[in-house]
Amino acid sequence: MKKTLSMLAVAAVISAATPAFASEAEVPPHQKWPHQGVFGTYDKAALQRGFQVYKEVCAACHSMKLLSYRDLTQLGYTPEQVKTVAAEYQIPDGPNDEGEMFERPGRPADRFHSPFPNDKAARAANGGALPPDMSLLSKAREHGDDYIYSILTGYEEKPAGFDLMPGLNYNKYFAGHQIAMAKPLNEGQVTYTDGTANTLEQQARDVTQFLAWASEPHMEQRKGMGLKVMIFMLAFCGIMVAAKRKLWADIH
Numbered sequence: 519m520k521k522t523l524s525m526l527a528v529a530a531v532i533s534a535a536t537p538a539f540a541s542e543a544e545v546p547p548h549q550k551w552p553h554q555g556v557f558g559t560y561d562k563a564a565l566q567r568g569f570q571v572y573k574e575v576c577a578a579c580h581s582m583k584l585l586s587y588r589d590l591t592q593l594g595y596t597p598e599q600v601k602t603v604a605a606e607y608q609i610p611d612g613p614n615d616e617g618e619m620f621e622r623p624g625r626p627a628d629r630f631h632s633p634f635p636n637d638k639a640a641r642a643a644n645g646g647a648l649p650p651d652m653s654l655l656s657k658a659r660e661h662g663d664d665y666i667y668s669i670l671t672g673y674e675e676k677p678a679g680f681d682l683m684p685g686l687n688y689n690k691y692f693a694g695h696q697i698a699m700a701k702p703l704n705e706g707q708v709t710y711t712d713g714t715a716n717t718l719e720q721q722a723r724d725v726t727q728f729l730a731w732a733s734e735p736h737m738e739q740r741k742g743m744g745l746k747v748m749i750f751m752l753a754f755c756g757i758m759v760a761a762k763r764k765l766w767a768d769i770h
């Protein structure tokens with residue numbers, strides 16, 4: 519009893535010492551994603567649409583340095599289509615025989631073209647804030663899928679009395695509620711080649727799934743292997759039980 523009382527006292531002190539932090543970001547609501555769960559797989563059509571959103575919108579500011587164009591064949595693009603996508607970019611290369619750096623059209627083996635030559639240039643173009651590289655963003659944030667989707671759909675008018683710093687935007691789900699990124703996605707922004715309706719929510723869902731794939735391209739193999747191991751273990755267990763019964767059958 520005494521112990522419980524002192525525990526309660528400690529809890530009271532702790533909660534008094536940490537007042538509800540007014541600007542703490544809201545927890546992003548949980549969404550259902552096709553790639554989650556033991557049997558979850560990537561929805562390739564969604565990944566292709568998500569890549570289109572990344573390419574046409576996010577790639578203006580966010581790099582994805584760990585991806586190569588050839589990785590896109592995993593989304594169902596043919597090697598020819600990948601070649602065409604890569605060739606749309608001018609990739610820095612060199613030095614040539616004269617010792618000079620030069621640019622050439624991208625090839626499938628090249629890493630994704632970065633929008634800025636370095637972090638300082640990226641900050642200078644974004645009011646001092648650095649757009650993070652997106653290769654692993656989905657894994658680097660808690661509840662990455664829900665978080666990214668919520669940031670994209672969480673822009674709102676600031677509540678009355680909220681002290682928004684100049685150049686920042688109000689977002690329900692970003693820590694501190696102020697984000698340097700202006701609302702990047704709007705209704706009807708990307709015209710999908712497969713005719714899917716381009717609502718804000720649809721585009722946000724698609725690009726979120728693309729970023730999930732980018733941060734774990736081998737998820738399906740990993741889950742497939744896990745399942746095979748489980749099936750093997752179950753079968754093995756059955757054999758061992760049968761063997762035990764047989765061996766011990768006469769000893770009673």
Ligand code: HEC
Pocket residue numbers: 571572575576577578579580644647648649650659665666669670696697698699700702703725
């Ligand atoms: C005009 C430049 C620009 C574009 C376009 C842009 N972003 Fe951003 N983004 C930023 C900047 C700058 C930040 C850093 C914000 C901050 O620190 O306040 C950011 C931050 C983010 C964050 C929060 C990252 C974190 O650290 O938690 C997410 C998620 C995000 N962007 C997703 C996207 C997606 C998805 C797209 C494409 C649909 C996109 N952004 C397009 C500039 C941009």
